[in-house]
Amino acid sequence: MDFNFTEEQEMVRDGLSRLVREEYGTETRREVIASEAGWRPEIWAQLAELGILGMPFSEEDGGFGGGAIDAMVVMQEFGKGLVVEPFVPTVVCAGGFLKHAGTTAQKEEHIGGIVDGSRVFAFAYAEPRGRYDYADLETSARKDGAGYVLNGHKAVVICAPWASHLIVTARTSGERRDAQGISVFVIDKSAAGVVTRDYPTFDGRQASEVYFENVTLGAEALIGEEGAALPLIEQVTDEAIAALCAEACGAMKVANDITLEYSKQRKQFGVPIGKFQVLQHRMVDMYTEYEQSVSMTYLATLRLDASERERKLAASAAKVRVGQAAHKVGEEAIQIHGGNGMTDEYAIGHYFKRLTLFDSEFGNVDHHMKRHIALSAG
Known part of the structure; x- marks a missing residue:
């Protein structure tokens, strides 16, 4: 199976990566989430201008003919910057309901507003x-x-x-x-x-x-x-789970990078703590958790168009694996940073918070473990 992204998807990834680096530094994000608005409508408008909000919609619906893989690419980059703008609620969830079950009139009324950024769901x-x-x-x-x-x-x-x-x-x-x-x-x-x-x-x-x-x-x-509507709700939430798993992967990638860099700079007993073998082993484990999460996210995304049972199995498996990994990576990153990791000034604390809350969205690890077992037994 070809896991390479298309040229267009790579261009989107590069463009978003640049946007996130320039617009979502730790200090900037801290100021944004502490502001009265709590987000930046101007960034949402910029995403609309770049075509990001219209990527997952068909051309017939006023979008750019993308799909779940395009949403995954977007969410991985958003996860790296802890982007707060409402892509999943608006584009993935509301857009999903409208794509799958909306009438022609509903699509005409709402999807255009999602694509141009004027409607937030x-x-x-x-x-x-x-x-x-x-x-x-x-x-x-x-x-x-x-x-x-x-x-x-x-x-x-x-x-x-x-x-x-x-x-x-x-x-x-x-x-x-x-x-x-x-x-x-x-x-x-x-x-x-x-x-x-x-x-x-x-x-x-x-x-x-x-x-x-x-x-x-x-x-x-x-x-x-x-x-x-229950089957429709389950379909849309499985699509949201795949997108959130991609976001968590992006956040884990940065959490690992930040922790590795910190281990090279922080010294104990006159040497960088990254020289200690026990911490090296822990950081290897963190990287392994991340790589496994990426694989499970790819699987869940690719199975969104499969049969209902296969889709549910893949979504629950990804939510379990990524949820466990998010907990592990966040916890290890904080422990390696020590007390500094819990301060608001250090970026790692913000990644830990997002990775922690990921588990509670659309079903936690225990819920999806039970769901997967029930589906497998059936």
Whole structure:
């Protein structure tokens, strides 16, 4: 199998690498995440101008004919700079729902805005008591004539403070945890009855608790078939998992490089700590974890177009392996840096925070281990 990237993908990688180096230095990022906005709309606009936001969409949908591999290339570079701009919620998640199940009118209304950067989406799926079960929903969308009335609470909605629109999962029929009766809606965040409570996350991003209080939705807000959205949600979240794994790989690559460089400069007993064999072994282990993560990310990305079972197996396997590696690399990097690693001034602490929080997105290691075992047994 040919694992080489195309000339266009290499050009995108080089361009993004340069952009991240120039615009996402440690000091600059620290100032951005501490600012009132918490992100840079001008960078988002620049990504749109470069065609990055339109890469994964087909030309028919107004994009540039790319796919999951292109998104993987983008996310690896974003991971290297700990980029906070909402590529996964907007392009991968919202774009995924629209690509796979959106009507022609929905695609025309929203995808163009994603591609040109004028529309930012957040994916509101998690609930306080739902854990990682996408079917465990208390948020409801009650039928009201041709439309719906939405009520409920979504927790830790990443990038929601910046969003103009939300993709929301809700129960339209059945009982809590039923696989049937789940639907997906696209909502203007400024709609009457949408209330948000914004806060920063541990890794420097922004999130919201989102409350829906008798939000009136038209029939055009429904994406896909009413009550049959669970397979669609699983497909889109598997695509998001592959993209986040790529981001984690980029972050691990830099964490390893920073730690190696630190080991050459930091001295104990008059010699660089990198001379100590025990630390050399630990850094080799960190590099091995990174390389295995890259391989599993490639596999998960390539299997996104495979059968449903193969896609799920590959996504869960990657989430487990990359999650374990992210924990290992982050922990070892901090320990090798010692107390310096936990200070805000040292870049490694920021990489540790992002790698730590990676495990909680779209299912942690334990959840995906169980999912993989269940799929393998079936």
